[in-house]
Amino acid sequence: MGCTDADYAYLRELVLEQSANLIDPSRNALFDTKLTPIAKSAGVASLRDFVNLLKNDQPPHLHRAVAEAMTINETSFFRDVKTFNLLRDILLPQLVERRREERRLRIWSAASSTGQEAYSLAILLAEHLPETTSWDVRIFGSDISRKVIEYARAGRYGRLEINRGLPARMLLKYFHRDKEEWEINPRLRAMCEFYPVNLCTPPPSLPTFDLVLLRNVLLYFSQEDRSHVFHTVYQRMADDGYLLLGNAEQAEGSTDLFETEFSSESFFYRPVVRT
Template sequence: MACSDSDYTYLRELVLAQSANMIDPSRNALFDTRLTPIARMAGAANLEDLVGMLKADRPAHLHRAVAEAMTINETSFFRDLKPFEMLRETILPRLIEQRTEERTLRIWSAASSTGQEAYSLAMLIAEYFPSLSGWDVKIVGTDISRRVVEYARKGRYRRLEVNRGLPARMLVKYMVRDGEEWEISPRIRSMCEFLYANLSSPFPKMPVFDLVLLRNVLLYFPEQGRRYLFSNVYRQMAQDGYLVLGNVEQAEDSTSRFAVEFAEGSYFYRPVPGY
């Protein structure tokens, strides 16, 4: 039995409350595709019965599972080349100069999905900044989906995944083939860790970050959610740090907190000190 319009409305509101992810009514069919496995695991005969369970018992774990299933997890290695060029040519050289005495670097890949962005950053650093091999460098990837966090931690990718965006020379240099899969090398893996975090809620305990990549996330947040997120990100950043958003995203909701700069065909943001 198909869901009613009111059931779809309930599901959209649930996802919005749990993750600040806005699902447009035109995409209601996504609920059928992504929630059917959850309905089966929960013992529901169909999606309508699942909605009934969610309304009646309000089990927190089931609500989280619905929100995680509806989270967009599309990603690839070195997704969108311009930001990575900007990191290589402008931001990382500046950070290296700024952190020469401390010799530490903390980078946050927010909404890291299955880990490709974090591992791409680690490969970029290993490839172009060999002087950092003696530094304390840590890249923290976070995501709202516990399933993709576990996937990222394994560091194992199928052929189709490594063929999307990963240059062949980096594939053979920083990954090891194991049957039909490729595994991230110990050197790259040691630079990365992955945590569960909901960007629409208070963050878990994390270090102060020198660089934050918050890419292709804001499109799914309502205006109030973006303001809340920018406020939390600001507090999590070093005052002389850097923020990188997606190519079509802007920090328009927090222009008083961040100043915008342009380099290598992309924009990046700097915290306004003392805000």
């Protein structure tokens, strides 16, 4: 017997509670696809039995597994050309100029998924701002899913992943082929650190960031949770830092925190000066 509407409602509420992600009822079929393997590994015969297990035994590791399985992990290298052109031509050169004396940069890929965004930033710096190779540069990637964090840390990608957004010249220059996978250059991998972080809970100890990329994740949060995330990001940003969102996202409801600017066909945000 399949799940009832009440079962799906319970699963949607569980995901919302664990990760703040809003799952629309029209996407209930995704639960069947993504949770069936977890149900089997938990030793139950059906997804409905799995829901009953979640309700009755309330095992926290399975609750977390459900939330992580339903997290959207769609990504690619250099996703959104306009954004990376803005970074290459304007934002990163300005930050490098301002940080030239201290020779230090801190960047946060706040919804890093399997790591392509963080590694794209590392490649961008190496390719277009080579002076930073001798700087103290750290790119922090975070995601709610521990599974994708481990994947990102490995820095190894299959053919389909490599073919999404990565120019052949950069592939040959910054990756090493190992059988059917491609592995990121060790020096670039060392620039990137990945941690499991739930953006809607009190943040772990994080440095002050010069640049934050918070792209294509706010769409899945309620307005209240978006507000919380914006406050978290604001508190972790340098006064002269930059925030980038996804193309379909805006910093609505946070005008007291961020000022909107437009350049190179893309929007970006500056923190409001603290008084």
